[in-house]
Amino acid sequence: MSGDNVVLARSTENAPVSPLYSQTVAFSHYNNLSMQLPLDPSTGALVAGGIREQAEQCFENIQAIVESIDHRMTDVVRITVFVTDIKDVDVVDDVYRACFPTYVPARTVVAVAALPMNAPVAVEALVSNGEGTIPNAPQAGDLVKYVNNTDAAPLCDLSSQTVAFSHYNNLSAQLPIDPQSGQIVPGGIKEQTAQCLKNVKAILNSIDVPFDDIVKVTVFVRDISDLEAVDEVYSTFFPDSGIARAVAYVPARTVVEVADLPLHALVQIEAVVSHGDGTPPQAVEDRHGLIIEANNTDNAPKNPLATQSVAFSHYNNVSAQLPLDPKTGELVEGGVGEQAEQCLRNIKAIIESVGHRMEDAVKVNIFLANIGDLDAVNDVYRTFFQNGTPARRVVGTSALPYGALVQIDAIFGNAEGTPPVA
Incomplete structure (x- = not known):
């Protein structure tokens, strides 16, 4: 495994730009896109019209980002659709079909309590990155994307049950x-x-x-x-x-x-x-018996039903962190600012316990009990991610475990990868 994979953050003027996050952050064989609101990139305002026009703008923004990094919509591996009214999904699906007329990625659809700027819809994408992100190194630029469906689970013409790419x-x-x-x-x-x-x-x-x-x-x-x-x-x-x-x-x-x-x-x-054997073509030594590395640290809250960090291949997947003091297991005192800081401190403790840094973050997901608290959370967020590198998602939820005001999870790059079984 190479130790010099890089976190590659990119943005284009053809999609909405923010100083707080990058439109897409690539690491190894995936591009992690920020959630796209129905914003006109030239004005930064919500586009006029109803749910159809707004859904179209979300997908137009995703397409602009994907094409700006020399990829195509058929490289999308997963789509996540957020709406504030589940009744709007039928209209969003019409727009979705036009974007994916043949191949359909894996998909998640949920209705949430609120979205930033009172948007009725937001869309997020995970995209393959065939060339990878190891500088000046030959990599498999023609990795195969595997799509699979089985009659043993529910079938849907708008989504593939599983889409494999790389590991x-x-x-x-x-x-x-x-x-x-x-x-x-x-x-x-x-x-x-x-x-x-x-x-x-x-x-x-x-x-x-x-x-x-x-x-x-x-x-x-x-x-x-x-x-x-x-x-x-x-x-x-x-x-x-x-x-x-x-x-x-x-x-x-x-x-x-x-x-x-x-x-x-x-x-x-x-x-x-x-996906231990990877998708071909990959070198034999990179394909078989990769280890799942699970880690917990006493410096962050523990949960018997969740491992704090699970690394596989070139990614560390961090469990959602609530604003809990790891010593007491209780919510920290204060408001949403103090709670957001504790969530990010917990994430920092977890990722540092496995020899990584906050700069290795490729995607951060923020869940707010009150979307109106976003400005206060952003003030804290800037102190942890000063360069605005990670891609980001923000959604409003009417309730969180422990009655918390905020919850944050994250995905980090794992430059060294996880080793094959000896």
């Missing part, structure tokens, strides 16, 4: 749908959580990937008070194997309350999974 499988968020009936399973939150995870497992089984190869899980729930019931089911799926149980391995995790979900489901689960 990661990116799964579409799974709703609690019975793949045979195409309907939400009967029962409450426990039954729906179990079905989501069964669907994830079915997809992984179809590509011969163990369930314990999951490195990051995001749980979207409509009611944060259901989390205890979700966790009860979740703990029966993780760890999945004897080896994982022996080391108590659980993936990194983020939990978010959302305003609504497709089909008005109670829960939806998204997973990012290791």
Whole structure:
């Protein structure tokens, strides 16, 4: 593994520019794009019109960014759509179809409580980076993108169940749908959580990937008070194997309350999974038996259902951090500024415990109980990311675990990679 991968941040004037974040940050074989609002890049204001015009602008901004780095929309691996009214998804889907007429990426759709600038829609993309980011080194510029679907999990003509590129499988968020009936399973939150995870497992089984190869899980729930019931089911799926149980391995995790979900489901689960053999062509020594490196430190809050940092290949996936004092396990005193600072301190402690720095961040996701607190959070954010390098997402959620005002997760580059099994 090379130790000189670089974090490559880029922006174009053809999409909205911000001093707080970069439009796209590439590391190794992925480009991580910032969430795009329906902003006119020439004015920085929301475009006129309704949900259709605003969705079109989001995708136009994504296309401008993708093309500015010499990529194409068919290089998109995952799309995440945020709306503030779930009823708007049908119109957004019409726009989406025009952007992806043949190939469809993995996809997640959620309705959130609020978006910056009171936008009704925002769209985010993860894009392949075939050439990689090792300076002056020959790399595989023709890596293959693997798309897979199985009848054992719900099928959708707007998304692929899993899209693999390089050393990661990116799964579409799974709703609690019975793949045979195409309907939400009967029962409450426990039954729906179990079905989501069964669907994830079915997809992984179809590509011969163990369930314990999951490195990051995001749980979207409509009611944060259901989390205890979700966790009860979740703990029966993780760890999945004897080896994982022996080391108590659980993936990194983020939990978010959302305003609504497709089909008005109670829960939806998204997973990012290791792909140890990579997608060809890759050198033999880079393809087999890469290790998942899970790490916890006493300098950040611990959770028995989430590992603080899970590294695989060239990425560290950090669990969402709440503003908890790691010594007491309690929320820190003060307002949203103090809470945002504690979240970022926890992230800093985690990433430094594995020999990395905040400058290695490629993507930061901020979840706010009150979107009106964004200016105060930005004041703190600037002190941790002075160069505005990471790509970024900001969404409003009506509630967070522990009644927190803010929650932050992040993805970091892992320059040295993770070694193959000896």
